[in-house]
Amino acid sequence: MSELHYQPDDFEALPENARQQQEIPPGLSYWAKVWLRFRVNPRSLLSLLTLTLLISMVLLGPLIWSQDPSQIWLESRLQDSQGGLVAVLVEPELWQPNIRPPVTVPARPIALLATTEQVRIQWAPLADVRHYWLYRHTRMPQDKDDVGLPLGYSDTPWYEDQLNLKSRLYVYTVVAEFTDDTQVALPVLEVTPQLAIGLSSARLQGLVAESAIVGDTVTLPAHPLGTDALGRDTLARLLLGGRTSLFIGLIAPLVAVFLGAIYGGIAGLTGGRTDEIMMRFADFIIALPFLLFMILLKVLLGIGPGENGIMPMLLALIILGWPASARLVRGQILQLRQQDYVNAALLLGANRRYLLGRHLLPNVMGVLLVALSFAIPQAIFAEAFLSFIGLGVTAPATSWGTLSNEGMRLILSHPQQLLFPAACISLTVLGFNLLGDGLRDALDIQMQEGPA
Amino acid sequence: MGLYILKRCLYGLVTVWFIATATFFAMHALPGDPLAEDKAVSPEIRRNLEQYYGLDKPLYQQYARYLSNMARGDLGVSFTQKNRSVNDIVAEHFPVSAALGCLSLLFAALGGVLWGGLAARFRNRWPDNLIMLCVILFISVPGFVLAALAQLSIVEINRWLGWTLLPVAGWGSLAHMWVPSIVLGLATMAYLARLTRASLLENSQQEYLRMARAKGLSRRRIFWHHELRNALLPVVTVLGPAVAAVTTGGFVVELIFAIPGLGRYFVQAVQQLDYTVIMGTTVFYGAFLVLMVLLADIVYGLVDPRVSLAEADHV
Numbered sequence: 001m002s003e004l005h006y007q008p009d010d011f012e013a014l015p016e017n018a019r020q021q022q023e024i025p026p027g028l029s030y031w032a033k034v035w036l037r038f039r040v041n042p043r044s045l046l047s048l049l050t051l052t053l054l055i056s057m058v059l060l061g062p063l064i065w066s067q068d069p070s071q072i073w074l075e076s077r078l079q080d081s082q083g084g085l086v087a088v089l090v091e092p093e094l095w096q097p098n099i100r101p102p103v104t105v106p107a108r109p110i111a112l113l114a115t116t117e118q119v120r121i122q123w124a125p126l127a128d129v130r131h132y133w134l135y136r137h138t139r140m141p142q143d144k145d146d147v148g149l150p151l152g153y154s155d156t157p158w159y160e161d162q163l164n165l166k167s168r169l170y171v172y173t174v175v176a177e178f179t180d181d182t183q184v185a186l187p188v189l190e191v192t193p194q195l196a197i198g199l200s201s202a203r204l205q206g207l208v209a210e211s212a213i214v215g216d217t218v219t220l221p222a223h224p225l226g227t228d229a230l231g232r233d234t235l236a237r238l239l240l241g242g243r244t245s246l247f248i249g250l251i252a253p254l255v256a257v258f259l260g261a262i263y264g265g266i267a268g269l270t271g272g273r274t275d276e277i278m279m280r281f282a283d284f285i286i287a288l289p290f291l292l293f294m295i296l297l298k299v300l301l302g303i304g305p306g307e308n309g310i311m312p313m314l315l316a317l318i319i320l321g322w323p324a325s326a327r328l329v330r331g332q333i334l335q336l337r338q339q340d341y342v343n344a345a346l347l348l349g350a351n352r353r354y355l356l357g358r359h360l361l362p363n364v365m366g367v368l369l370v371a372l373s374f375a376i377p378q379a380i381f382a383e384a385f386l387s388f389i390g391l392g393v394t395a396p397a398t399s400w401g402t403l404s405n406e407g408m409r410l411i412l413s414h415p416q417q418l419l420f421p422a423a424c425i426s427l428t429v430l431g432f433n434l435l436g437d438g439l440r441d442a443l444d445i446q447m448q449e450g451p452a
Numbered sequence: 453m454g455l456y457i458l459k460r461c462l463y464g465l466v467t468v469w470f471i472a473t474a475t476f477f478a479m480h481a482l483p484g485d486p487l488a489e490d491k492a493v494s495p496e497i498r499r500n501l502e503q504y505y506g507l508d509k510p511l512y513q514q515y516a517r518y519l520s521n522m523a524r525g526d527l528g529v530s531f532t533q534k535n536r537s538v539n540d541i542v543a544e545h546f547p548v549s550a551a552l553g554c555l556s557l558l559f560a561a562l563g564g565v566l567w568g569g570l571a572a573r574f575r576n577r578w579p580d581n582l583i584m585l586c587v588i589l590f591i592s593v594p595g596f597v598l599a600a601l602a603q604l605s606i607v608e609i610n611r612w613l614g615w616t617l618l619p620v621a622g623w624g625s626l627a628h629m630w631v632p633s634i635v636l637g638l639a640t641m642a643y644l645a646r647l648t649r650a651s652l653l654e655n656s657q658q659e660y661l662r663m664a665r666a667k668g669l670s671r672r673r674i675f676w677h678h679e680l681r682n683a684l685l686p687v688v689t690v691l692g693p694a695v696a697a698v699t700t701g702g703f704v705v706e707l708i709f710a711i712p713g714l715g716r717y718f719v720q721a722v723q724q725l726d727y728t729v730i731m732g733t734t735v736f737y738g739a740f741l742v743l744m745v746l747l748a749d750i751v752y753g754l755v756d757p758r759v760s761l762a763e764a765d766h767v
Contacts, residue, residue, distance in 0.1 A: 013576065287467050289741040291700040295722060296471075296734055300478035381594060388596050389703060389719045404596065408708070411600050412607065422597040430592035 030362070037442040044438025051431040054424070058242035067221055069236035070396055071205075087195040089202055089216045090117050108187040109174050112158075115196030116165040119172075122158040123186055126176050133175040133183075134159050140171055144185060147173040167195040195220075225420060228406065237398055238420055244310060244399040245425070248383045252317035253375035259318070260325030261368055265360070267326070268333030269352070279330065282323035293320055294382055298391050308397035313386065317379050325371050332364050366443040373436035377429040384425050400425045457750060464742045471738035472522050475731045476515060505529075527732035538732030541717060546736075548623060549706065549713035553698045555629055556637035560694065563637070564644025565684065571645065572652035583645065590642035595635070595701045599708040602635045621710040632709045636701050640694045644687055651683040658682070685756050692748030696741050 028036070038044050062069075109123035121134070132155070137148025148171070151161055161172070170193070174186040197218065202208045208218050225234040267278040294316050301312035336342055342359055350358070386392040387401025388408070400421040407418030493501070502508040506517050521528065527538035571583040590598070606618050619628050655661070656679070664674045699715070706716035714733065721729040 284463075284467065284470070287463070287742065287745070288471065289696055289700070289738055292734060292737050292741070293471075296475060296478055300474075300481065377592070384594050385596070385700075385704065388594075389707065390723050404594075408596070408600060411604060415604055418597070418600055422594065422600075426589075426593045426597065429594075430588065433588060433592055 047431045047434035061239040067233045067236040069240040087197045090196045109189040114193045119161040125157040135173040137171045241398045249380035256321030257325040260322035264326035264329030268330040285323045545714040555633035560637035560640035563641040568645040568648025571649040587642040596704040692745035695744040
C-alpha cells in the first residue's frame with residue numbers, strides 16, 4: 001500500500017486575518033462583523049488614524065493657528081522655518097540717503113549702520129576717482145573677479161544698500177574706478193545685518209502700538225513652515241488649502257455617489273427598456289475621457305468675476321463622477337433581486353418600499369462605501385491636477401493643488417514649498433486608498449480596478 | 453464578433469461626435485471674439501476675414517462646416533499663431549508625446565508584470581510586503597510630485613557628480629527620455645503590479661495548474677506557459693485606461709520636463725485660451741483615447757478565447 005507523501009508545497013498558510021475571521025462570534029449584526037474584520041487589519045486602522053488626524057488638523061488648525069493666510073509680507077519672503085524673530089524698529093529713510101558722513105573715516109570700508117532695512121557703508125575718499133562700484137556677495141570672494149551681485153555705483157565715498165537684505169552674512173566689495181580707467185578693489189567688508197522692520201510698515205501691519213518709537217524691539221510672527229514668494233505664512237496657507245482640497249475631494253464624490261445610487265437604483269428596479277436606455281446613457285458618460293472632459297467642463301463653466309473656481313470644479317466632478325456608482329448599484333440590485341430571500345419577501349407580500357429599505361439598500365451600502373473611498377482619492381487627484389496646470393482654484397481661495405503649482409516654480413531654490421502640499425495630497429490619498437482596501441476586505445467585495 | 457466590433461465602433465463614433473459637439477458649443481458660449489486683435493482692423497477687412505473663416509454664417513451652418521471639416525480630418529486653424537493649422541501642430545508635437553507614451557507604457561508593462569510576479573512568488577513575505585508598499589505609494593503620490601522629485605534628484609545627482617549624468621529637462625536624445633518616461637509610467641506600473649499579483653494568486657488555485665503539476669511539467673514551464681499566460685489576461689483589459697492615464701499624465705510630465713509634446717502644447721493653449729487649438733486638440737485627444745480603448749477591448753477578445761465579446765457587452 002502506497003503512502004501519501006506531502007510536500008511543503010502542498011500546504012498553504014491561511015491568510016493572516018483568516019484565523020481572526022473564524023473567531024467572530026455568531027449572532028452579531030452585519031456592521032459589527034464588518035468592524036471586527038476591519039479592526040484586525042493594522043493598515044486600515046493606521047489609515048483611519050491618519051485621516052482623522054489630517055481632517056481634524058485642517059478643520060481645527062485655522063482656529064489654533066490664527067495667522068492670516070493672505071497676509072502679504074514682502075519683508076520676509078521665501079524664508080525657511082523660523083520661530084518668532086525679534087526685530088528692531090527703524091525709520092526707513094528710503095529716499096534720503098545723502099546723510100553727511102562723519103569727517104574722520106578709516107581707509108577700509110566700514111558699516112555705519114547694518115539692519116535688514118539698510119546697510120550704510122563708508123570709506124575714505126580716494127583722489128581722481130570717477131565712480132566707486134559696489135558689489136555684494138553671500139560668501140567670501142574666491143578671487144578678484146568673484147565679487148557677487150553688482151549693486152550700482154556711487155560718486156561719493158559712501159553707499160546705502162537696501163536690496164532684499166536678510167539677516168545673514170554679506171561681503172561687500174568697493175571697486176574704485178579712476179579717471180584713467182584703472183580699477184582698484186578696496187578691502188572687503190563683512191556685514192551681518194540686524195533684523196529690522198520699518199516703523200511705518202510695522203504700524204500698518206498692526207505689529208506695534210501707535211506709541212512705538214524707533215529703537216523698540218518687536219517679536220515677528222513665527223513661521224514654522226516658512227513663508228511663500230509673497231511672504232505669506234506657509235502653514236496657514238496649507239491649512240486653508242486643505243479645507244478647499246478636502247471640501248472638493250469629499251463633497252463631490254459624496255454627491256456623485258448619492259446621485260449615482262439613486263439613478264442606478266431606479267434603473268435596476270424598473271428594468272426593461274427604461275433600464276436599457278438609462279444605462280446606455282451612463283455608459284456613454286463613462287466612456288468620455290475623464291480628465292480631458294474635466295478640462296473642457298472647466299473651460300465651459302469658466303470662472304466668473306469674484307469666483308474662485310471651487311463651484312465649477314465641484315460641478316464638473318459630479319457631472320462626470322456619478323455613472324460609475326450608478327452602474328455599481330444597478331448591478332448589485334439586479335443580483336440581489338435574484339436572491340431567494342428577496343423572492344420570499346415578495347411572496348410574503350412585501351411592497352417595494354419595504355424591499356428597498358429592508359433588503360436592497362442595506363446590502364448596497366457596503367459597495368457604496370467602498371466606491372466612495374476610492375472615488376475620493378480620484379477627486380482629490382483631479383483637483384490637484386487641474387489646479388496644477390492652472391485651471392483650478394484661484395485666489396483668494398487656495399488648495400493643495402494650487403499651492404503645488406506655486407511651489408513648482410520654486411522647486412530648485414525652495415523645494416519645501418512644493419513638498420509640503422504634495423505630502424498632504426499624498427497622505428490623504430494614501431489614507432483613503434488604504435481605507436478603501438480595508439473596507440473592501442472587511443466587506444468581502446470583489447471590485448474591478450484600473451488606472452484612473 | 454464582427455457585429456460587436458461594428459457596434460463598438462459606432463459607439464466610439466458617437467462619443468467622438470459628442471466630444472466634438474460639446475467642444476464646439478463650449479467654445480461658442482465663451483465670451484470673446486477670435487478676430488479681436490490689438491490693432492484695429494478696418495470693417496471691410498474684418499468682413500472679409502469673417503467671410504473667409506465662415507464666421508458670418510448662422511451658428512448651425514458654422515457647426516455643419518465644423519463637423520464636415522472634422523470628418524475630413526481638418527482640425528481647424530490657430531487664431532493666435534498665424535499660418536498654423538491645428539493639424540500642423542498635432543503633426544509636429546504628437547510624435548514626441550507618442551514616443552514618450554510608448555516608452556512609459558513599455559516600462560509600466562514590463563515593470564508591472566515583473567514586480568507583480570515577484571510579489572506573488574514571495575507572497576506574504578518581506579519582498580511581497582515591500583513591493584506592495586511601493587505600489588500603494590506610487591498610486592498615492594500625484595504624477596507632478598513624482599516628476600518634480602525626479603527632476604530635483606537629477607539636479608542633485610549632477611551636482612554631486614560634478615558632471616551631467618542626465619539632462620534635467622528638454623528633449624532630443626535618448627538620455628532625455630529615460631527619466632520622464634519612467635516617471636510617467638510609475639503609477640500605471642503600480643496598478644499593473646497589483647493586478648498581476650492578484651491575478652497570479654487567484655490563478656494559483658486553478659485546476660489546470662494542478663493538472664500541469666500532475667503531468668510532471670517543470671516549474672519553469674508551468675509558470676511561463678500556464679500560470680503567467682492566464683494571469684496576464686486581466687492586465688490586457690486595463691491597457692485602454694492605461695493609455696488614457698499615460699496621455700493625461702503626459703500633460704504634466706511634459707510641462708515639468710519641458711518636453712515639446714502635444715500635452716504641453718495643449719495645457720499652454722488652455723492657459724492662453726487659444727480656443728481653436730483647444731477645440732482641435734480636444735477632439736483629437738478624444739478620438740485617440742476612444743480608439744485606444746476600443747483597440748484594447750478587441751485585443752482582449754482576441755487573446756482570451758473564453759471571452760465572447762458579443763456577450764461581454766451585456767454584463
